[in-house]
Amino acid sequence: MRGLTHLVSALLAAVSYIQPGLAQTPYTDAKTGIKFSTWSQGSGYTFGVALPEDALTKSATEYIGILRCTAGWCGLSHGESGQMTQALLLVAWPYKDQVVTSFRYATGYNLPEVYSGNAKLTQISSSVNGSTFEVIYRCENCFSWNHEGATGSVSTNEGFLVLGYAQAKAAPTNPSCPDSVFGQHSTFGQYGAEINNTVNKDYTKWAALATKTSNGACGGTTTTTTTSPTGPSTTSSVPGPTVTCVAPSRDTYDYIVVGAGAGGIPIADRLSDAGKSVLLIEKGPPSSGRYDGTMKPQWLDGTNLTRFDVPGLCNQIWVDSDGVSCKDTDQMAGCVLGGGTAVNAGLWWRPNPADWDENFPPGWHSRDVAPAESRAFARIPGTDNPSLDGVLYQHEGFDVLSNGFKQAGWKEVKANQQPTAKNHTYGRTNYMFDHGERGGPMATYLQTALKRPNFGLYVNTIVKRVVRDGAHASAVELECNGNGGYVGKVNLTPKTGRVILAAGTFGSAKLLLRSGIGPADQLAIVANSSDGPTMVSKDQWINLPVGSNLVDHLNTDVYVTHPDVVFYDFYAAWTDPNPNDKEKYMKNRTGIFTQSAPNIGPMFWDEIKTSDGKVRQLQYTSRVEGEDKTGTNKTMIMSQYLGRGSTSRGRMAITPQLTTVVAEHPYLRTEGDKEAVLKSLDNLRAALTPVKNLTWALPLANQTTANYVDSLVVSAAARRSNHWMGTAKMGLDDGRVKNGTAVVDVNTKVYGTDNIFVVDASIFPGMSTGNPSAMIVAASEYAAERLLKLTTAAAKRNVEVLS
Ligand SMILES: Cc1cc2nc3c(=O)[nH]c(=O)nc-3n(C[C@H](O)[C@H](O)[C@H](O)COP(=O)(O)OP(=O)(O)OC[C@H]3O[C@@H](n4cnc5c(N)ncnc54)[C@H](O)[C@@H]3O)c2cc1C
Numbered sequence: 188m189r190g191l192t193h194l195v196s197a198l199l200a201a202v203s204y205i206q207p208g209l210a211q212t213p214y215t216d217a218k219t220g221i222k223f224s225t226w227s228q229g230s231g232y233t234f235g236v237a238l239p240e241d242a243l244t245k246s247a248t249e250y251i252g253i254l255r256c257t258a259g260w261c262g263l264s265h266g267e268s269g270q271m272t273q274a275l276l277l278v279a280w281p282y283k284d285q286v287v288t289s290f291r292y293a294t295g296y297n298l299p300e301v302y303s304g305n306a307k308l309t310q311i312s313s314s315v316n317g318s319t320f321e322v323i324y325r326c327e328n329c330f331s332w333n334h335e336g337a338t339g340s341v342s343t344n345e346g347f348l349v350l351g352y353a354q355a356k357a358a359p360t361n362p363s364c365p366d367s368v369f370g371q372h373s374t375f376g377q378y379g380a381e382i383n384n385t386v387n388k389d390y391t392k393w394a395a396l397a398t399k400t401s402n403g404a405c406g407g408t409t410t411t412t413t414t415s416p417t418g419p420s421t422t423s424s425v426p427g428p429t430v431t432c433v434a435p436s437r438d439t440y441d442y443i444v445v446g447a448g449a450g451g452i453p454i455a456d457r458l459s460d461a462g463k464s465v466l467l468i469e470k471g472p473p474s475s476g477r478y479d480g481t482m483k484p485q486w487l488d489g490t491n492l493t494r495f496d497v498p499g500l501c502n503q504i505w506v507d508s509d510g511v512s513c514k515d516t517d518q519m520a521g522c523v524l525g526g527g528t529a530v531n532a533g534l535w536w537r538p539n540p541a542d543w544d545e546n547f548p549p550g551w552h553s554r555d556v557a558p559a560e561s562r563a564f565a566r567i568p569g570t571d572n573p574s575l576d577g578v579l580y581q582h583e584g585f586d587v588l589s590n591g592f593k594q595a596g597w598k599e600v601k602a603n604q605q606p607t608a609k610n611h612t613y614g615r616t617n618y619m620f621d622h623g624e625r626g627g628p629m630a631t632y633l634q635t636a637l638k639r640p641n642f643g644l645y646v647n648t649i650v651k652r653v654v655r656d657g658a659h660a661s662a663v664e665l666e667c668n669g670n671g672g673y674v675g676k677v678n679l680t681p682k683t684g685r686v687i688l689a690a691g692t693f694g695s696a697k698l699l700l701r702s703g704i705g706p707a708d709q710l711a712i713v714a715n716s717s718d719g720p721t722m723v724s725k726d727q728w729i730n731l732p733v734g735s736n737l738v739d740h741l742n743t744d745v746y747v748t749h750p751d752v753v754f755y756d757f758y759a760a761w762t763d764p765n766p767n768d769k770e771k772y773m774k775n776r777t778g779i780f781t782q783s784a785p786n787i788g789p790m791f792w793d794e795i796k797t798s799d800g801k802v803r804q805l806q807y808t809s810r811v812e813g814e815d816k817t818g819t820n821k822t823m824i825m826s827q828y829l830g831r832g833s834t835s836r837g838r839m840a841i842t843p844q845l846t847t848v849v850a851e852h853p854y855l856r857t858e859g860d861k862e863a864v865l866k867s868l869d870n871l872r873a874a875l876t877p878v879k880n881l882t883w884a885l886p887l888a889n890q891t892t893a894n895y896v897d898s899l900v901v902s903a904a905a906r907r908s909n910h911w912m913g914t915a916k917m918g919l920d921d922g923r924v925k926n927g928t929a930v931v932d933v934n935t936k937v938y939g940t941d942n943i944f945v946v947d948a949s950i951f952p953g954m955s956t957g958n959p960s961a962m963i964v965a966a967s968e969y970a971a972e973r974l975l976k977l978t979t980a981a982a983k984r985n986v987e988v989l990s
C-alpha cells in the first residue's frame with residue numbers, strides 16, 4: 188500500500204470525503220508560547236492554527252499557522268471545502284536548514300501556479316530535523332483570495348473551517364526556489380476543523396514575532412522560442428522545452444469537430460464515412476501508444492502501450508494527473524486524445540431505455556435512438572470478462588457481496604443483455620476493453636477515420652472560439668497547446684460547413700461563452716477578460732442558458748469489511764508490478780492488469796419510488812479499497828450513484844481567467860433526491876447485514892443512515908462522480924424564449940445559429956443510470972445520423988422560425 192486508498196475511489200467517482208473527525212489536539216510551541224489547535228494526518232502531517240481574539244465575531248483576515256511534515260513537500264488548502272482548485276494553497280518544503288514556502292493556486296488538477304494575490308507569509312520560526320521540517324508562520328490575507336480575478340473566501344466567525352491537506356514524499360525539483368515545480372501529493376484529503384478554541388488574546392503579541400520574510404533563493408525563468416514553419420516565428424517566455432507550432436491547412440471543411448472524446452470521435456468518424464471532409468481538433472497530446480503517446484511506466488518501455496492502454500493502470504490519473512487533466516476546469520477531466528475515454532475506468536453500459544425516454548425530448552426516445560445505439564455497441568461491444576483466458580481475477584470481494592444479494596433475493600443479471608433490469612439486481616462489471624487493452628472510441632472509430640483521406644486530426648491544439656457572423660459560423664480560431672499544435676484560423680466550407688462542439692461538459696460550454704453564446708452575465712465576464720478586444724460584438728450575443736442544468740451522479744460511499752476480501756495493490760503496479768501478473772499481461776493479455784483498477788465489482792442497482800411520485804435510479808460500484816477509513820485492507824467501498832430521476836441541478840460558470848468552475852453543485856437540492864439516497868442505502872444495509880462476518884464500518888451498524896448521510900459534506904470536491912453533463916441542454920423549449928431551458932434543439936443545433944452544434948455530455952438533459960460514456964457514444968452516433976439528414980436550408984429555416 189502506498190497510502191493512496193482513497194485516491195482510487197475517484198477512478199469512477201472522485202470521492203474524497205471530508206473527514207469530520209481528525210483529532211484536534213492542543214499544542215503549545217515551547218519557544219514562543221503560541222497556543223495552537225492542531226490536526227494530524229498519520230505521523231507525517233500536522234497543521235495547527237491560532238486566530239486573533241475577535242475571529243469568532245469578526246471574520247479574521249489572518250492567522251498564525253504551524254506546519255510540521257516529513258519531506259518532500261506538504262501543504263494546505265484554505266478553500267471553502269478544503270478543495271484543491273480555486274482556493275489559496277500554501278506549500279512548504281525543506282531546503283538545507285530552511286523551510287521554503289510558496290502560495291499557489293490551481294485552476295485544474297495540475298501543478299498549481301504561483302499565486303498572484305496579496306497573501307503574505309512571514310515566518311516566526313522554522314526548523315529542519317532529519318526528514319521532518321516545521322514552520323511557524325503568520326499568514327496575512329489568507330482567508331480571502333484573488334488570483335488574476337478569480338476570487339474566493341472563508342469566514343472564521345462560524346467557528347468551523349473545512350481544510351484540505353496534501354503531502355508528497357518526493358522533494359520539489361528545485362527546492363531552493365519557491366516557484367519550483369513539484370510532483371503530485373501521495374496523500375491528501377479534507378477535514379472539518381472546529382476553531383472555537385483557537386482564538387487567543389495574545390494573538391497580536393505572537394504575530395509581532397513574525398519577522399522573517401526571506402524565502403529561498405533562485406534564478407529567473409527561461410525563455411524559449413516557438414517557431415512555425417508555415418507561419419511567423421513567435422517567442423514565448425513560458426518555461427519549458429521548445430515548442431513548434433504550425434499554421435493550419437488552408438483547406439475548408441464540411442465539419443470541424445472540436446474535442447476528441449466520447450462525443451467527438453464517433454461523430455467525426457461517421458461524418459467522414461459519409462464522404463464529408465472532417466477536421467477533428469483536440470486540445471491535448473496523444474494518449475494511447477497507438478497514436479504515439481509516450482506516458483508510461485518503465486516496464487512498458489519498448490512496447491507500443493502507454494498508461495492509457497493498460498486497464499490496470501487507469502488509476503494513474505489520480506496519482507499523476509499533471510499534464511493529463513484539463514487545466515481550465517476545477518473538476519477532473521481528461522485533456523488528452525480520447526478525452527474521458529482515455530483516462531476513465533472503462534465502465535461501459537448499454538443504456539437503460541428509460542434514460543432516453545425520461546430525459547430526452549421526443550425524437551430522442553429509445554425507439555428513435557435504437558439503431559444508432561446498436562451501431563455503437565457493434566463497434567464497441569464491451570466485455571464483462573476482460574482477461575483473454577476468460578478468468579475473472581481476484582473475485583473474493585465480488586463473491587462476498589454477491590452472496591449477500593443472492594440471499595436477500597436480489598437477481599443476478601448480465602447487465603448489457605438486460606439493460607432494463609435495474610431494480611434489486613447485481614452483476615459483473617462491463618468494460619469497453621478489447622483484447623486486454625483499453626479499446627473504446629480511440630481503438631475503433633478513430634482508427635477507421637484516420638484511414639480516410641477526407642479526415643484530418645490536429646492534436647495539441649485549442650479551439651479558442653467559433654468565428655461567427657450572427658447565426659452563421661465561418662471558422663474556428665486555434666491556439667497552439669504543445670509541440671506540433673496549430674495556431675491561426677481554420678475555415679468551414681462556405682455556406683454549408685458546420686462546426687460541432689464536442690469539448691465536454693465544461694469545454695463546450697466555455698467555447699459557447701467565448702463565442703458570445705450564453706447568459707449575459709457570463710458573456711460580460713468574457714468581454715472583460717483577455718478575450719474582450721476580439722470577442723464578437725455585443726449586438727451579436729445570443730442569450731441562452733449555457734452552464735445551467737449541470738448534473739452529475741451524486742456519490743455517497745459506504746464501507747464494509749469482511750475477512751474473505753483480498754486487496755490487490757494496483758498502485759505498486761506502476762513502479763513494481765508483480766512479475767507473474769506482468770508476464771501474463773505482456774505475453775497473452777491475461778491476468779489482473781486486464782481488469783480496471785481497483786478490482787471493481789459487483790455492480791448493483793436499485794430503484795426508489797419517492798414521495799413525489801418519481802422513480803429514482805441508483806447504481807452502486809463496489810471495489811476493494813478503503814483501508815484508510817477502516818484500518819484493514821479487507822475493506823470494500825460501495826459508491827452509490829444517484830442517477831436518472833434526480834431533480835437537483837447545479838450551474839457552471841466562467842471566471843475572468845477563462846477557466847470554468849462548478850458555481851453551484853448539483854447534489855441533494857431536493858427532498859426526493861435525499862429520500863432516494865436514504866431509502867436505497869437502507870435497502871442495501873438490509874440486504875447485506877445478514878452476511879456472516881461482514882462488518883459495517885461507515886456507517887457503523889448502530890448508526891442511522893440519515894445520521895451518516897448528514898455527516899457528509901455536500902460539495903463538488905467531496906461528492907462528485909466525474910460524470911458531469913447538461914450545460915448545453917437539449918430540449919424543445921428554446922432557451923432564448925422566456926422560461927426556455929434548452930441550448931440545443933433535437934438536431935443538436937445551438938438555438939439561434941444555423942451551423943453550430945454540440946454533441947457530447949453537455950446536451951444530456953438529465954442523469955443516466957450508469958457511467959455515461961457508452962450512452963454519449965450512442966448519442967454521437969445518433970447525432971451523426973440526424974446531421975446527415977439535416978439540410979443546410981432546413982437548419983437555416985429553424986433559426987428563422989424559432990427566433
Ligand atoms: C477519471 C474519470 C473516470 C471516469 N470513469 C468512467 C467510466 O468508467 N465509465 C464511463 O462511462 N464514464 C466514466 N467517466 C465519464 C466519461 O469519461 C465522460 O462522461 C465522457 O468522456 C464525456 O464525454 P465528452 O465527449 O462529453 O467529453 P470528453 O470525453 O471529456 O472529451 C472532450 C475532449 O475535448 C477536448 N477539448 C476541450 N476543450 C477543447 C478546446 N477548446 N479545443 C480542443 N479540444 C478541446 C478535451 O481535451 C477532451 O479530449 C469518467 C470520467 C473521469 C474524468
Ligand code: HEM
Pocket residue numbers: 193194195197201202203261262263264269270271272276277278291296297298299350351352353369370371372375376377504505506507508509904
Ligand atoms: C503537481 C501538483 C498537484 C497535482 C497534479 C494534484 C492533483 C490532484 C488530484 C488529481 C486530486 C483529486 C483527487 C480525488 O478527487 O480523488 C487532488 C486533490 C486534492 N489536492 Fe492536489 N494536486 C497537486 C498539488 C496540490 C497542492 C499543492 C495542494 C495543497 C497545498 C493540493 C491539495 C489537494 C486537496 C486538498 C485535494 C482534495 C480536495 C479536492 O479534490 O479538491 N494539491 N489533487
